[in-house]
Every structure is written in structure tokens, then in C-alpha cells.
Amino acid sequence: MQNAYHPPSSFGLFPPVVKNLLILNGLAFLAQVIFEARTTEPFDAITRLFALWPIGGPEAIQFRDGLVEFGTFQPWQLVTSAFLHGGFGHILFNLFGLWMFGGAIERVMGSKRFLGFYLACVLGASLLQVAVTSWPFLMGDGTGIPIPTLGASGGVLGVMAAFGLLYPESPIYLLFFPVPIPAKWFVLGYAAFSLFAGVTDVQAGVAHFAHLGGMLTGAVVVLYWLGRLPLRPRTRPL
Template identity: 30%
Template sequence: MGRLTEAVKHLLIINVLFFIATQLYGDQLYAWFSLWYPENPNFKWWQVFTHMFMHGNFMHILFNMYALWAFGTPLEKMWGRNKFLFFYFSAGLGAALLHTGVNYFLFHDGLQALVDAGIDKNQVLEIISDGKYSPAWENVVGADTVDSFISAFTTPAVGASGAIYGILVAFAFTFSEAELMLIFLPIPIKAKYFVPLLILGDLFFGFTGTATGIAHFAHIGGALFGFLMMWYWKKNQFNDNRWN
């Protein structure tokens, strides 16, 4: 930790500026820069990048930026700016990819269930594209299926959490014996146990759907891509000189 490194400092600044802007012009900026489901009319290609700088509320950005500073700083000191930024954005893109893939499954699973029940596909798409849905659908395929179907299409993803989870995995790889503490469990836990514990929590909540409003599969995607990059770099002894 300690003094801010260059990339971490600039990421913090950009995130804070985006957050201030959303407090002034929230609805329009969320529509432009959040990550929407690709079949939603609000989707734009740049959102796979810009959603990493959007946050839902003060506590959301506070925890993410603290983690970026606390875990990203030692990694940038070790890797250098270019390698750190490559890793950070790659993990964020991995998070967007898995999150979107899960939403694709949920959306088309629900859509197919409605079509199989005899409801016209074009009618369903027209209704949902207007930001609406028919309560009668719940009687046909069940409330849980409809909730997942609607949420996948209409709920945008925001936040640096996916990239941060990649950073957490890299930190656990590199500083495995460092002792960390969970806020709700103030007992020192080594990083090699702490980070997997967080990921297991996201897996549980993601598959059970018992904690809504959080893009758990984005967290898992960032962690997965972070793990794959760390594994590849370690296995191939990636040449740090290429990042200079």
C-alpha cells in the first residue's frame, strides 16, 4: 500500500469524476455508460469499458476504490503501470463477458418458456423493449422465471467490482501469506484463504439468487480471468520487459 502509484491514482480520479457526474446527470449517464444487455435498445459497444467507472451509490464506489488502492498499489509497484492496466481492464472485460453470458442464458431461457407456453415471441419482445411486462406471464411460467428474464434484459451493470476481483486474485497469488480481515468477521485471514472465501460467497449468492442487486457473476468473471492471467504469466514466466 502506501503512496499512490500512477495508474491507481488516475483510475481513482476517473472513477470519482464519473461518480460526481452521475450525481448531477444520473439518469442520462446511466443510460449511456452502464452495461446493458446486448439485445436491449440501450446497449452501446463502449459500455463494456465505461461500466467499470460507474457506481450505484457512495458505499459502492467507496469499497471499490478502497480495494483498488489497498490491493492494486502493491501490484502496480511490482508490475509497472502498463502491465497493471492491461490486467485491470482484462479482468473487467472478463467480468462483463461472463455477466452478459449468464444474462443471455436467463433471458432466452425465459423467452423460450413463454414461447413454449403459446405466447407470441414478437409480442413479448415488443412489450419488454418498452420497459414493461405482463403479470400474466407469471401465471404461465412462474414468477422466478419471469423475474430472471426481466432482470437480465432491463437491469444494467455498473461498477469496477469485476476488475477489482481480478486484482484480489492477483494479490492472493502474489502475497498469499498477507493477513486480511472481513468487516463482519474481524479475524485476520491469509489472502490465499480470504479471496477464495469471497468468491465462494458470490458463487453461492449467484446460483441461489438470494442476494439481489449485485452482479455476482461479474465478480466471478473478473476473478476467473484474473486467475487465468496469473496462471498463464506464472507458467510462461511472462517477460516484464515487454510492458516497458
């Protein structure tokens, strides 16, 4: 296995799954912008239907300024929420991460396996996040305001976890930190911060448990394929 990694410099050189994920996320964000511009409600139709909403939350709440309608949980949101974003900075950060790490992982896994891997990370992220956000409503506290979760971060961070396992010594360069960090320490540090921030809620509005769910799923799947877990894979190892 290679010990160094260099991201592709041309969009045409991207492997097919990463390329199509970038395109689909871009098209979904464009649709969001169009729908948001056509509504005066806090949540547009795309967000209410396809973002990830907590189970058991109220469908609407009467505020002083009027009635606000929320979305309700639907099974497809476990996947569709990963193609929606909360703003240009949000999608730019996620697609940059997919560009930076995804190509190398797809080439190692192959496109078919990588697609299944990415979707597994998305599902792992969504399941942990919906469990955390649904807990207050399912436990009888119906006074809270349901907040939708959206973004590709769970899938992208699952890919980043795979990168840390497969290319542990590859340097990661950060704009605000002049010294390169080995990928394995960067991934572990990010996971530790996400756990701390999720438990303490120091970064409100960020789905830290979705990040953790994606990273944990990605790490477990890669370790399984590498044969490092008690349960051995039946398919071709990485």
C-alpha cells in the same frame, strides 16, 4: 517476492495507474450525481449510454405510471460500466478495495502491464455478466425487465485475486471478524460465496457473475505470467 504488504499512507505515494483509476472513478461518479439530479426518469443519460445493458432487451416498456426507456447494449459498455456506480457506498467499497490491493500489484507488474491486467479483468467480468443477463432475452423470453450492470467490482476483484496469488500469506483484517485471514483463503472464500450467491440469487441486485468473471480472469492471467499454465509467457515473468 515480499511476503508482507503495507498499503501507502499518502495519496501522493500511489503508483500512477491506481491513482488515476481512483480519480476517474470519482469524476465519473460526480457526473452521475449531477445527471441524476437533473432528470426525473428512472435512468439518466449516463446510465443508459455507459452502463452495461443485456443484449436483446427491450428499449422501452409501458408501465401504469408511464413509459420507461432503457439502454441498449453497446460494445463500449464492456469498459465504461466499470467507471459507474450505484451509490456512495458502492463506489466507496470498490475504491477502498483498489486502494488496498492495487498499489502492491501495480508495483509488482509495472504500470503498463497493470493497466492491461486491470482492463482484462474488467472485460472478463463484463463478458460473463452480459452473457448471464442476456440469456433470457436471447432465448426468447422478452417479458423480463432489463437491469443495467455498473461498478468497478470486476476489475477490483481481479486485482484482489492477483493479490491472493502473489501475497498468499498476507493477513486480511475485516471489521466484523477479529482474526486476520490469509489472503489466499479470503480470496477463495469470496469466490465461493459469489458462486453460491450467483447460482441461488440470494443477493438480488448484486452482479456476482461479474465478480466471478473478474476474479477468474485475474487468476488466469497471473498464473500465466507466473509460468504455472501449460502455455508459457513470452514476456518478462512476474
